[in-house]
Amino acid sequence: xxxxxxxxxxxxxxxxxxxIMGQRLSEWCGHGPVLEEDIALTNIALDLVGQATAILxxxxxxxxxxxxxDDLAFLRPERxxxxxxxxxxxxxxxxxxxxRQFLFDVYQYYYYQSLQKSKDETLSALxxxxxxxxxYHLRHTSQWxxxxxxxxxxxxxxxxxxINELWMFTGDLFxxxxxxxxxxxxxxxxxxxEVKGKWENHVAELxxxxxxxxxxxxxxxxxxxxxxxxxxxxxxxxxxxYLQRTYPDVKW
Amino acid sequence: xxxxxxxxxxxxxxxxxxxxxxxHVGSLHASDEEMALQNARDVYTRRKEGxxxxxxxxxxxxxxxxxDIGSFFEPANDKVYRHPTFYKVPDGVKHL
Numbered sequence: 001x002x003x004x005x006x007x008x009x010x011x012x013x014x015x016x017x018x019x020i021m022g023q024r025l026s027e028w029c030g031h032g033p034v035l036e037e038d039i040a041l042t043n044i045a046l047d048l049v050g051q052a053t054a055i056l057x058x059x060x061x062x063x064x065x066x067x068x069x070d071d072l073a074f075l076r077p078e079r080x081x082x083x084x085x086x087x088x089x090x091x092x093x094x095x096x097x098x099x100r101q102f103l104f105d106v107y108q109y110y111y112y113q114s115l116q117k118s119k120d121e122t123l124s125a126l127x128x129x130x131x132x133x134x135x136y137h138l139r140h141t142s143q144w145x146x147x148x149x150x151x152x153x154x155x156x157x158x159x160x161x162x163i164n165e166l167w168m169f170t171g172d173l174f175x176x177x178x179x180x181x182x183x184x185x186x187x188x189x190x191x192x193x194e195v196k197g198k199w200e201n202h203v204a205e206l207x208x209x210x211x212x213x214x215x216x217x218x219x220x221x222x223x224x225x226x227x228x229x230x231x232x233x234x235x236x237x238x239x240x241x242y243l244q245r246t247y248p249d250v251k252w
Numbered sequence: 253x254x255x256x257x258x259x260x261x262x263x264x265x266x267x268x269x270x271x272x273x274x275x276h277v278g279s280l281h282a283s284d285e286e287m288a289l290q291n292a293r294d295v296y297t298r299r300k301e302g303x304x305x306x307x308x309x310x311x312x313x314x315x316x317x318x319x320d321i322g323s324f325f326e327p328a329n330d331k332v333y334r335h336p337t338f339y340k341v342p343d344g345v346k347h348l
Contacts, residue, residue: 034258036280036291043294136293143286 003186004062006179007120009082010189011059012072013179013225014123015052016083019073020233021104022048023240024091033094040140044101047133051126058122074244078234079227086169088233092162095148095155099162102141103203107173108134110198111190119187142206149210156211163207164215171220173199179225259283261310264292266302274306282307 025045032038056069086104091097112134115127148159174196183189207214223229243250258281265274277296282288288307297305316324332338 034281036282036295039298040291040294043298140290143290147283147287 001178001182003182004064006182007188008059008063009179010183011055011062011123012080012082013084015055015059015072016081017087017104018048018055018108019052020081020083020236021087021101022046022052023236024087024089025097025101027091028097037094041097044137044140047130047137051130051133054126058126070244074241078229078237081229081233081237082224082227083229083233084169085172085221085224085230086166088230088236089166089169090232093158095158096162096165098141098144098148099159100166101137102145102206103163103166103170105134105138105141106199106202107195109138110195110202114190114195118189123188145206145212146210149207149212159210160212163212167215168218168221172222172224175222175225177225259287262288262292262307263310263313264288264296265306265308266292266296267304268302270303274304277301279310 022045025041025048028038028041029045030038032041052073053069056072060067060069060072084104084107086100086107089100092100109131112127112131116124116131118124118127145159148155150156174192176192180189180192184191204214221230260282261279262282263279264277266277267274280288280291280295282291285307288309289305292305292307296302328334
């Protein structure tokens with residue numbers, strides 16, 4: 001694998017994770033538990049779709065086949081998506097969405113913090129911009145984790161169940177392969193083992209504050225780096241890509 | 253009336269630019285201060301409307317009532333001398 005191919009893959013991983021998480025959150029639009037939270041979730045969704053747009057635009061240039069960000073988002077099949085498994089998990093109840101978002105926010109927070117120092121100027125600049133957004137997302141979901149965890153018996157039970165069910169998808173966040181190895185050597189990508197350490201500390205600390213139990217080590221799902229997904233991604237893409245697939249090249 | 257289950261009511265004040273007063277922009281529901289602040293950010297400053305936000309629980313605002321209009325505000329009607337423009341500045345006064 002050469003550097004160009006690796007960088008293209010790397011951009012897809014970053015962009016797809018934001019895109020799919022953004023698409024999931026946007027499903028809450030008009031269905032939020034209260035008006036204020038409905039707007040908060042869709043704000044976060046828009047931030048994430050914006051991140052994806054910028055990185056996919058860059059990915060298209062790196063790939064050099066004339067693909068735009070829209071081509072890459074709407075015309076790739078499921079197996080070519082490189083989003084982390086966590087992002088594609090269905091919304092569930094509100095506690096589940098918040099728990100999923102919190103785990104992802106902590107990940108993005110330390111990820112972008114590290115990627116700011118990338119030798120790739122585009123990735124570095126995009127990370128700096130995105131980090132400001134993610135800092136707010138994390139503040140928002142952290143508060144909700146505390147509120148739900150340390151709230152009523154029912155909210156505590158629901159958010160604990162969410163963390164337990166999501167836990168097996170958190171190993172996939174930090175898997176590294178030859179793409180990472182090659183780009184890490186070039187100073188372009190980051191060491192996910194370092195991010196993992198920071199992520200684990202941060203999550204453990206907050207769960208404790210929220211009176212929640214850190215799940216015990218369990219079997220970890222893997223596969224997103226190679227495009228192997230849970231069954232949920234296909235359904236999500238069917239909805240997201242429907243319009244472009246049905247009416248090719250249709251313009252808004 | 254049905255009981256409001258969306259938390260307490262907060263009033264939101266946003267400062268648009270440095271040096272000018274915070275202005276009342278509306279209200280929202282939240283169950284604590286931090287939630288009120290974040291909700292205010294999300295609901296009222298999405299289009300770059302501000303650089304600073306105050307939130308105040310609505311019950312902490314003591315408001316005048318319509319019955320107060322007579323005794324509160326009407327006595328000011330015939331006191332034009334309270335406006336600086338009422339006074340003529342004598343010739344030769346400096347540093348005004």
